[in-house]
Structures are given as structure tokens and as C-alpha cells.
Amino acid sequence: MRHLLCSAVVLAMLAPAGLARAADAATVFGGLFTDTCLAAFNDPGKVEAFMEARGLAALPDGIARNFLRGNSGKAWAIVLGEANYAVAQTDEGLCSVFARQAQAEAVTAEFERLLKHIPAPVQVAELESGGPNRNGTRTRSWGVNAPGSPNGVMFVLTTSTDPEASLQAMASMARVATREFKLLSAPDTP
Numbered sequence: 001m002r003h004l005l006c007s008a009v010v011l012a013m014l015a016p017a018g019l020a021r022a023a024d025a026a027t028v029f030g031g032l033f034t035d036t037c038l039a040a041f042n043d044p045g046k047v048e049a050f051m052e053a054r055g056l057a058a059l060p061d062g063i064a065r066n067f068l069r070g071n072s073g074k075a076w077a078i079v080l081g082e083a084n085y086a087v088a089q090t091d092e093g094l095c096s097v098f099a100r101q102a103q104a105e106a107v108t109a110e111f112e113r114l115l116k117h118i119p120a121p122v123q124v125a126e127l128e129s130g131g132p133n134r135n136g137t138r139t140r141s142w143g144v145n146a147p148g149s150p151n152g153v154m155f156v157l158t159t160s161t162d163p164e165a166s167l168q169a170m171a172s173m174a175r176v177a178t179r180e181f182k183l184l185s186a187p188d189t190p
Helices: 002-013 025-038 045-053 061-068 104-116
Strands: 073-080 083-090 095-099 123-127 137-145 151-160 169-177
Touching: 025 045, 025 073, 025 083, 025 095, 025 104, 025 169, 045 073, 045 083, 061 073, 061 083, 104 137, 104 151, 104 169
Parallel strands: none
Antiparallel strands: 073 083, 083 095, 095 169, 123 137, 137 151, 151 169
């Protein structure tokens, strides 16, 4: 929880040149997740390329550590309209998007919409989540894989309805071994 609080403080303090886009906040959150984490599924370098194309520098290591939860990798702060976001990608391939403020129901609906558009024969199954589920905070997890594949992707969405919460939404994805749901290394970049 300390990492989330530190992350929220950092988001509130950082204001790089914003990427103005008129859309509702849940769609922006889903779009940012799609444009970074999902787009980088087979090529983790695409997250950094996305940021560089928009003139966004990675956060200094000390600040990025808050979003990386102590893992090695990079993080970026993004302002879209008047909303503060961050994107973090660990060297192991875990990619996450954070929102300082979000409407939990709308973000959840947008995230579910994204998952429903995953084409067959890939299967999506909601998993039992061990994340925080108390005091207005809810964590949901989904496993996604092709039938018979030993590897897949795990999606996690944590939202909060507490207006005082330090962060109100976090979505992440990582390659996993589908039987154990253990994090796998990111694919080599060309």
C-alpha cells in the first residue's frame, strides 16, 4: 500500500506536456492500456517507443520505483486532459497503467469490453483474485490463452470507489504459465 500511496503522490506532482484528447476518462484509461501494454504484447520495446514518439521521458529511477514496486524497468507520467496517469513496464514484462482518479464502474466496464473483443479461439476466464477487495477497493483477474497452450496472459484490474484513495485504478498484464500463473520473462526484442 505504501508503494501505491507514493505512486499517487508522484502522479499528483508530475505534469509533463499533456496529450490532450477529448474522451471520457474510462475510455482514455482503456485506450492508454491498449496503446501501451496490449500493443507491446510481443514487443516490450513498443512501450518505450510509444513514449518517445510523444516526447515523454522515463521518470527518474527513484520515482519510477514507486510504480515498478521495486522491480527493475521504466515508468512514465502522462497527463491526458486534466487527468494524471502513469505507465510502468518491468524488465520481466509486467506492464501496468495507473490512474490517479477514475470511476470504478466505468473503468471496469471498459476493461471488460476490451477483453470481450479478444478473438477466438483464444479463451478468457475470470480467475479468483487474491488482490485487495475491501473498503471500496476491488481487484479482478482474468487469464487469457489459446486452447492447449502452456502460456497465456494474466490481466489484473484494481479499482477504488473511495474518493480519498491515492490511486483509483490500476490495470496490468503479464505473460504467465497458465497452469501455475507464474510470471514469464518478456520475449526478446528484435
